[in-house]
Amino acid sequence: MTSQTFFNISAGAYIAAMVIYIIYLVTRNRTVGITATTVTIFGFVSQTIAFLSRWSHSYDFWVRSNPASGFIESLLRAAPLRNLYESLIFFVWSIILIHLVIEFKYKVRSLGAFVTPIAALVLLFIDISGTSKEIQPLMPALQSNWLLFHVLLAFLGYAAFGVSFGAAAAYIVMITESKKEKTYIFWSIIIGIFIVVLIAMGIDFMSLSSAERSELIQSHFLKATFRSESGGVVAISWAISIAFVLAVWQFGLGLKKVLSSLSLTPNMLDEITYKSINVGFPLFTIGGLLMGAIWANSAWGKYWSWDPKETWSLITWFVYALYLHARYVKGWRGKRVAILAVIGFIAVIFTYLGVNLVLSGLHSYGSE
């Protein structure tokens, strides 16, 4: 079986796990919960095999064009973390890993209902953004020993931030008393926009021929809806989107009832948010910022050049530094810090995708 087969199996397993976790959330049946965990572990093992198998293919690929390269060097150069597709897949792997660790450490199974949807959304994004799945030759700038460690640590950091986002979002729902609260309005609008953009990309995807799909993000992003040439389509897109966001706001509170009927407590969610940021922050700082700076210096002779990718990772860093200081030194708890955790993850998404897709910079090869 090929890497792609294993990956498809894992993607199926994660989506199934998402459904089972949500059923568990509603039924609170132990067997359902255990099934959800088992399916997730199955998906994770399958994805690990897919990852290693891709690595091995990529190793052969590298050695073919670089016969003189030694074993360790080839292994480092062949790490499948070279482009948007591979990094998104690795993000899914990391977030599931961190979720499983938390599930076993804290015995909180219901968090899965918030984390697996993030994984499923990323998988959906991979599919509709039409990113290239081929093993591509490694471009000169990426031929460095830093590639593996920089990407590995940064993505584990991103994944921890992803978990904190899931927990903070659940927290905000749980403490919401009324739909008119600012926190809740903020939360439901963010989630609403998130889903609207994904659906709009889905429509882009369906309106394009298969050849055009590979350039969906670069050239056809939202062209079928919000950026359509027909004014009517634009107007309808906006109208439907606003209605949809309002519906999320109207019915999102239903989640609260489900959550409060569970063993989840706001305190526990607050703790999980804090813990995962505690893991994510050092990983992101060391792997993303420090190693990135050292690598930049050895490749371009400048450890910091304020290019958009660097600047956005610094912005992300500021948001989480703010979270940690507010919580640890100022003793802020609850809503205020939960909002920071949500904003932090929005900054992560922008650092990771927005910069490559919207802004230009030295890291632009990430969009291939």
Added chain:
Amino acid sequence: MEEEKKKEDVFETVWKFLASVKLAVAVFIILALSSIIGTIVEQQAEPAKNIALLAKFFGDSAAPTVYNIFAKLGFMDMYRSWWFVSFLIIFSINLIVCSLDRFPKTWKLVKMPLKPLAENVIRTLPVKKETKLKTTLNAAKDEFFNSLRSSKYQVLESNENNAVQLYCEKWRYARLGVYVVHLSIILIFLGAIIGARFGFGGYLNLPEGEESDVAFITEGGKIPLGFSVKCNWYNTKYYEGIDTPQEFQSELAIIENGKEVLKKVIEVNSPLTYKGITFYQSSYGMVPNANGYFILGIKPNGGQQNTLSLRFGDTFEIPGTGITGTIVDFSPALGRDPRTGELATYAENMVNPAIAIQFNMPGQEGFKGWIFRRYPQTGILPGGHEVKFDDYWGVEYTGLQVRKDPGVWLIYFACIIMAIGLYVTFFISHKKIWIHLAHEAPGGKGPVRISIGGMTHRNRLAFEKEIEHILARASHAIEGKHTKK
């Protein structure tokens, strides 16, 4: 007196303000928000580019005015603007002052000698556990001692009347981790200042075969290197069969006092450093109107290879065969036009260079053939003779980034200590445990009452688990001994 007191108050207020987390929060927010501007407005770009961008938001007529306002505010080179730098300075001052403000308290906590506590105090500590075990005081003490030792605690003991207390701590210096992180940030700023003050950043475009003893500064002007750097050759290596670059390479030689002292092939992630100045492979291109040399490897069937360097139009002979060849055409990137199927040049750079050679041999009709540099098999002639097209030398230049940054070592050092500091801050905590052991009834009678209390400055959940583990291990050992008896 009054006056002095007032001064002191003012100083106190300013100090408290500069040390406050509130200021830190404000600076974090301001730096984060203003940084966003710099990622949208293209930095140090041609005005036209940003005016076009602004026109999308403000309309064509307003764009130049908005541009001028933005330019005055420093948005076009924001990270170097006076106000952004001021915020960075405030950030550093805040960092230094708040660290100085808090450090003495932390240092006191670190240096505070560990003392036994009264049992009723132990029972009010943040993490506590109580149990009773049927055993002797000594046996209980030994097992708890061993259990704490197994968890890597240095255990101290104090004997009270009819009671024993074990107390210990671990990782007291972990409290300093956060100061190491703060210090490393300051060191990074210092490194950046040193680099800006004593270093330079420039570029140098060197054609193959030429040398230079200066580099050009990006802002205009040139800077002497103190030695010469020569480009022996430049080459783009492609992946086999496709036009994707695999490596950009130049061979550089350092020449000092007329002598070559160093030679290295540089690549994108592998620069050359000499006397503190580093040369990075950054771009390449064709030298306009250059007249280069074609480097050919000629090998008659079964004979030795002979390398020739020839000009356009030159004629050579394959030794011992009577075959002659004349270079009649060159293309930097020769390929078949996908529509017409004819040979055509498809790029200006040397993506797929080829030369056309007119071959003539005695008594036979001559023929013209294209020989590709990337595909040596195209140079095998009927009869097994080979003509290899090695290079078209002297027509490309290598684009080098030239940098001197004496602050970079401080940056590297700061990165290392920041990594250590972060690890200590987030993954290690200062833990203290007290265990009070006494018989329930006076006179050494009854079960032994065990009160455990503990304190940690972070990661309390993990600490609670650790204490549970220590308790379980000791109880288990004690019970095990009893069942044996």
